[in-house]
Amino acid sequence: MNRTIFRKLMVVTIIVVFIFLILWVLTRPQVLNLGVTTEEKPDFVFENPIIVENNSxxxxxxxxxxxxxxxxxxxxxxxxxxxANIITQNNPYILLNAPKAKIDLKNNKVTFYNSFLRQLSGDISLKVDEMTWFYDKYLIKGRGNVKLLRNNVTVDADSFEVFINENKFILKNRPKLQFSY
Incomplete structure (x- = not known):
């Protein structure tokens, strides 16, 4: 189970990296910003963007x-x-939904709020209040109502960390494991 979860989290990591790269390319002269509580106006605004990468x-x-x-x-x-979709053999494989995402270029991180990640062809899903990818550290942190679901197994935790380079996934703050039969 840990290897499968780690593989899925690696795919999430790839999605987050691609989001950052896309935003960096689109905003090289200028970048994007939504929901800032300031009187400052955004330098760049876009609506209904669809960004796709093709390989061969x-x-x-x-x-x-x-x-x-x-x-x-x-x-x-x-x-x-x-x-966001990760696609293999021309079929969506992993789906990530989030009502809001924040890309912080100064601190090298992307944060998804109230995100839901689902393996489309399988049985693994992850819900979390806040998931942050620290792309310069190869680290993903999630916190707040973490819920990992697979078949009849549910894991609830307050937070998690994924250390990409170490192939390590850690659930923190008294994770609870439940089996349903």
Whole structure:
């Protein structure tokens, strides 16, 4: 089970990295930002973007959002209603949904809020209030109502960490394991 979970989390990591790269490419002169509680106006706004990567003529991933904004001064971007797919053999494999995402270019991290990750062809899903990918450290941290589901097994925890380079997945703060028969 740990190996399968780790593999799925690796796919999530790849999605997050691709989101960052896409935003970096799209915002090189300027970036995106949504939901900032300031009187400052965004430097760049986009609506209904669909970003796709093809490798040898086959889709490898796709990201969609309803809207995005970037604040150049703070180097922060925000996206709302984010959907990301990892695609294998021209079929969606992993789906990530989040009502809001924040890309912090200064601190090298991407945070998804109230996110839901699901393996489309399998039986694994992950819900978490806040999931952050620290792309310069190869680290993913999740906190708040972490729920990992697989078949008849549910794991609840307050937080988790994934150390990509070490192939390590750690559930923290008294994780609870439940079996349903």
């Amino acid at each position: 003529g086959m889709k490898t991933w796709q990201i969609q959002a309803l809207k995005g904004e970037f604040y150049k001064k703070n180097q922060v971007a925000f996206m709302i209603n984010v959907t």
